[in-house]
Amino acid sequence: MEQPAAPRIHVQALGEAFQAGADQWAERLNLPLQVDDAEFALQLGEQGLQLQQLGPEAPGPVRVDFVEGGAAHRRLYGGGSGQMIAKAVGVAQGVRPRVLDATAGLGKDAFVLASLGCEMSLIERQPLIGALLEDGLARAGDDFEVAPIVARMRLLKGNSIEVMRDWQGEPPQVIYLDPMFPHREKTALVKKEMRLFRPLVGDDPDAPALLEAALALASHRVVVKRPRKAPCIAGPKPSHALDGKSSRYDIYPKKALKP
Incomplete structure (x- = not known):
């Protein structure tokens, strides 16, 4: 059985303060910082790292939160x-x-x-x-x-x-x-x-x-x-x-x- 094609993912900073961190994650995970037709965005912002599916029907972001x-x-x-x-x-x-x-x-x-x-x-x-x-x-x-x-x-x-x-x-x-x-x-x-x-x-x-x-x-x-x-x-x-x-x-x- 053929594996489905890997989804297209890019890394995104949610604000200038997080750009350097986003650059580091992109480098570590070997992911681009901008893809026009990306299906997922790995986003870095105030609440940490989160994964957001893109598109009109997409649910909200998923992150790991052990505190709250x-x-x-x-x-x-x-x-x-x-x-x-x-x-x-x-x-x-x-x-x-x-x-x-x-x-x-x-x-x-x-x-x-x-x-x-x-x-x-x-x-x-x-x-x-x-x-x-x-x-x-x-x-x-x-x-x-x-x-x-x-x-x-x-x-x-x-x-x-x-x-x-x-x-x-x-x-x-x-x-x-x-x-x-x-x-x-x-x-x-x-x-x-x-x-x-x-x-x-x-x-x-x-x-x-x-x-x-x-x-x-x-x-x-x-x-x-x-x-x-x-x-x-x-x-x-x-x-x-x-x-x-x-x-x-x-x-x-x-x-x-x-x-």
């Missing part, structure tokens, strides 16, 4: 270690595993786990989304309350499968995967993040290879987040799953996590 909005609400009122993701990765009394989130996206799940005390490594292979994540982590590091949380989040660059296969040093105890699920027209991709990610990221046809690499590296368990009714990733079967309203966590244990 949804991340703050979930940090303050989100149910703590009772959250399903916490149970899935093995957070328990006296247990805060070292976790690798190998499909980090905008870092929301990793931030939840870091806020509960887990040491997190994050890999995001799409360079634009990795840039948003890097910018969001840097801005969060300037916030008094959030800085200690993002200090537990380490961003790694590259293709997750290759990074896992070439891992150096102590392996993560838990590896967390949330691969892009193949698009079905019936499912309404309501979230603007998903509308934005789909043309940039596409599906994850290599999810089985991702799972295989994770199972080879993790010392204690692998956790895969799936839409609730979706099939398991091809390969070994999970031992059990935790079901939520719209998604579930497939759990592949290797050995027990102990305090």
